[in-house]
Amino acid sequence: MDLKQTVTALSEVHGASGSERNAAEAALEMLRSFCPDAGIINGNVTGHFGEHREGLPSLVLDAHIDQIGFAVTYITDDGFIKVGNIGGIDRRLLPAQPVVIHGKRDIKGVICSVPPHLTGGSSKVPEIDEVSIDTGMTKEELELIISQGDSVTFDVSCRELLGSRITGGALDDRCGAAAILYALEMLKGKKTAYNVTVIFSAQEEVGERGAKIGAFDINPDIAIAVDVSFAYAIGEDESKCGYLGKGPMIGISPSLSREISDGLINAAKAGNIPYQTEVMSGLTSTNADRYSVNRCGAKACTLSIPLRNMHTPAEVIDLTDVELTARLLAGFITEGE
């Protein structure tokens, strides 16, 4: 598997929360080569990996397949599209941002930028209800293609930066899905210590809703949420960040299972895999929060890929971290001698 190609392919299909179909189907296609029974269950891409043996604990590898975006709320008489946000949008960078509206077909547009003479010269950040999209089409033309509720995502493609770093949109959390797929490739044909199920879950960005029902469905003993977390960059608080290129961030938190955190740390040490720790003092704001309190509870942990500029069209990751995340997952899951 070409990791860069996998990450790029996954991040360039759209799937705002609730409209994940395209992204989910792309991920499903990839997952099928490791989990032949994989399918989409209530929005979640779900597949069982390898042979599940009696008596082994069950483990879910989760990455969310949705991304932030917008939903069409209204089309003005002048043909501007009004939207609401899906997930945490940074409104500061919206002016003149190119987007794609996913109607009956995809339509390109640009978010209106208000010139300084209309703002009195101040760089006022628009409220979400002040955001309009310019498509070059009239209301009548748009109404044939666009309906209220259609999703909108940033129009961005991946690009290579120096070294093994890349930029793109929706790397949160398609790089997590890619890490899981890469781990499965490493695990293929090997004996595992767990009965592994993969869930590429829907609707994480609006409150981990896909994971809630996926957790209930699979009812795992252990769950690892493979997501992204903050990589240090100028403007960030260094004490709350990991670093790009220094390996996956293993979560430690009162809401996570210390046993799994330690297990991941030990697996990293045993496999000589660089890692970082991510200490959180409460909930994790990841799908791990849902798995841990599912049914009778599960031992959950987060494994995060460091990422800069989260929730922007300029997200940056280091592919080394994705590969190391996969290696760590594979090491943790492989049955010891």
Add this chain to the structure above:
Amino acid sequence: MKELLKELCLTDGISGDESAVRELIINKIKDVCEYRVDSLGSIICFRKGRKTPAKKLMICAHMDEVGFMITSVRGDGTLSFGTVGGIDPSVIIGRQVRVGKERINGVVGSTAVHNLSKEQREKAPDTDSLYIDIGAADKAEAEKYVSPGDCAYFSSEFAELGTRIKSKALDDRAGCAMMIELLREEPEYDTYFVFNVQEEIGLRSSAVSAFAVAPDYAIVLEATTAADIDGAEGAKRVCELGKGSVISFMDRHTIYDKELYSLAFDIAKEEGLPCQTKTMIAGGNDAGAIHISGKGVRTIAVSLPCRYLHSPSSVIESADLESTYRLVRTLSKRIPEL
């Protein structure tokens, strides 16, 4: 003209570093006119017409675009930059850029929204706080690819939105595209065409080239702010896409020649071309330097209405480009007959 415009827009050339655009333009025009490049880098072309007019006409547009200049490579391998020309920070953050001679990819990062205070979320960052991330692990790696003084450019797609065009640098490659088209056909009268540089940092080379050409009349081809967006009413819309060429009576640098102003509207009426004026007095363009050049130059500015000017996603209407081209073609014939 759309293909020509695309080629022009996707060629990078910020003020002071216009060489790639200059080369492209020269390639397009070298067979149809005499030309020379002046000491600042403007291309001054002379196109022989069927007749030699009593008074000299100059048509000009500027080839430079807004962008960035790298000011230092920081310890962590990120790049500090200054803006070349006026660019709002809200259209800089979260964008892809190309950096340096090798055009390596970079992004302008931004603190994750999760980690901003409530106040920070409501305020656009200062440009000084922004930086370009090229993925360098440290200063040494970055310095292999980038040096202070290198330019950086918006990396953005040229796309068609319905009948509109979205791109960077439409200001003023649209003007350049129209001039190249005009140069391709034999004009009625001898005409000077000037592709200026350094407009975005203060109408500089136009002063020099206008002095050199010493015209009696000038037509400045530009792109100007259209604010016909949702929520903007009346005069605040300034001018509108799809309503044709924008003829200004006044901006912050020029009070335009009244006879030329009327002539443009008369021609538009005769030829059934849409034409409008601006409903706000603001900004300026090379006309500011040209009309007070030498003993004075009678000057008109003909602009394309353009939304989101100075952003990586400026938008114009194709029909405006066509009708403006036709209007200017007739103007260039009628002005020498005044």
